[in-house]
Amino acid sequence: MTTLLEVKDLTKRFGGLTAVNHFSTHLVEGELCALIGPNGSGKTTIFNVITGIYEPTEGSIIFQGEDISGKRPDQITKRGIARTFQNIRLFKGLNVLENVIVGKHLRLASDPASAILHLPNYMKEESEMRRTGMTLLESLGLDRFAEDEPTSLPYGLQRKLEIARALATEPRLLLLDEPAAGMSPSDAEELMAFIQHILDSFDLTIFLIEHQMRVVMGICPRIIVIDHGEKIAEGNPEQIQNDDRVIEAYLGVVDHA
């Protein structure tokens, strides 16, 4: 089992507020791991630091043996980390297929001049992007909507489209920030099955944020729990459910949604 990602003693402060406090963990290749915690506990902030939106205040992020802390988000994506967002962030001016193949742009070798002149090297890459984009949509059951506007899709499919778009960048590591947020329990369950399907059919590792414990209990063999920016527990669903600090953290807050 090789380590894919290592978060080393990460601290992130916003002014006087410590959002993440000496957080460490590592992910091994091919696993599905959940990060859970109450509202405002620092989950999204950890993702934002891993993907380069924020620089760590202290600590570092090692991905495939390379220290990526402080790199730009696009550089990190190029190295193989893709993500989705807690609030859906699709490109409204592009259709469904185009949303997906924007994720292929980073591997484009042709320069703008070849693109403007429709030179063979560009035309080949363009049709390849469309083809693999369509294949991806098909494998996720979204191909019927290829030409539609993303905002015309029902909420659940928009979530899936965001995942498809992230997959288009061909990531080694996929970070999903509350993919089931705002879904009914049955929809959330279906989405979790969808995520399991992605794990099985693509060669990657998934790190998943959720704030309702029960949603991830079924599918995530390993769960990390944070509260107030600090890791309070880590283990399999059973261990987590019986952990005193976890119970305390979760009973201490009202579980919305």
Add this chain to the structure above:
Amino acid sequence: MKLKRNTILTFIALLVIVVLLFFAEKSLNPYYRRILNLCAIYSIFSVTFNLIFGYTGQFSLGHAGFAAIGAYVAALLTLSPAQKAVNFFLKPIISPLANVELPFLLALIVGGLITAILSMLIAWPALRLHGDYLAIATLGFSEIIRSLMVNMQSLTNGALGLKGIPGYTNLFWSWGCLAVCVFIIKRLVDSSYGRAISAVRDDEVAAEALGVNLFKHKMMAFGVSSFFVGVAGGLMANLISTIDPKVFLFTLTYQIVGVTVMGGMGSLTGSVISASLYTIFLEALRPLESQFTIGSLTVPGIPGMRMVIFSVLLLLVILFSRKGLMGNNEFSWDGLFRLFNRLRSKKGDGSTGGDEA
């Protein structure tokens, strides 16, 4: 089948346009010719603004300044050495420029390149930051350029401006440059690079998370845009023959922004139509600004009246039809036929045909 039909139609349309331009150039009076030239030049201004704002989402207020650079470069490169001597009587022009005289095409390209380089230098720090710094930087730059043009006597002839610039610009040059500009920008925005800049416009955070290098793509759009602004500036200088810093006041930028919004963000067709209509209306309304009589009533000319009307129009568009004339739709033969069919069926039985605008 359809593809072939459209290709043929496009070919015929282009031919008709070329023939029309040919006759216009031959037999139209200079005043109308000048308006038609200005239509093309303003269309370039608007199309380029659309690229940077409508497609890339970066609000730039530098068009007047960029056009000024292109205009001065092209003017200085096309003026004959003798004319330069006449122009620069207060203070001689700096030596290497005194004897240069380039062909028009080269002058336009050099003007465009210098404009692109200078504007990209200005945009560099602004585009590194998140937020609307570009508008401030380009607006400031535009004003600085103008004051430099007033003060760099031995390069620009100061407030006196440049006179006797050869009138190389004709309908083929202006509409030809517009065609090249629209072709390149259209191809760009339809490409993978175009998808990337639209992604940047819609959501910078998501675009960057998908691997789009924000800075590089904004700079690319900005460079292409300002290159053609510079070319249009050069066309303008060689059309009106006399330029001075007052030609490139902020109102020029304001007009371009307004015209582009009216035409529709994300529609090059809209930009061209809107810019052309604007140019024509501006001329048609010229009498408003001089004294005229209605019956026995004598109305004194009010300078700036046309700008007031333009502003009111712009306000109405923004209030009632936010997407402008064309929204983000482009002209296409299929669209045209759909429109025809719809009009016909409307006239026929009152029912509506077609499903798209």
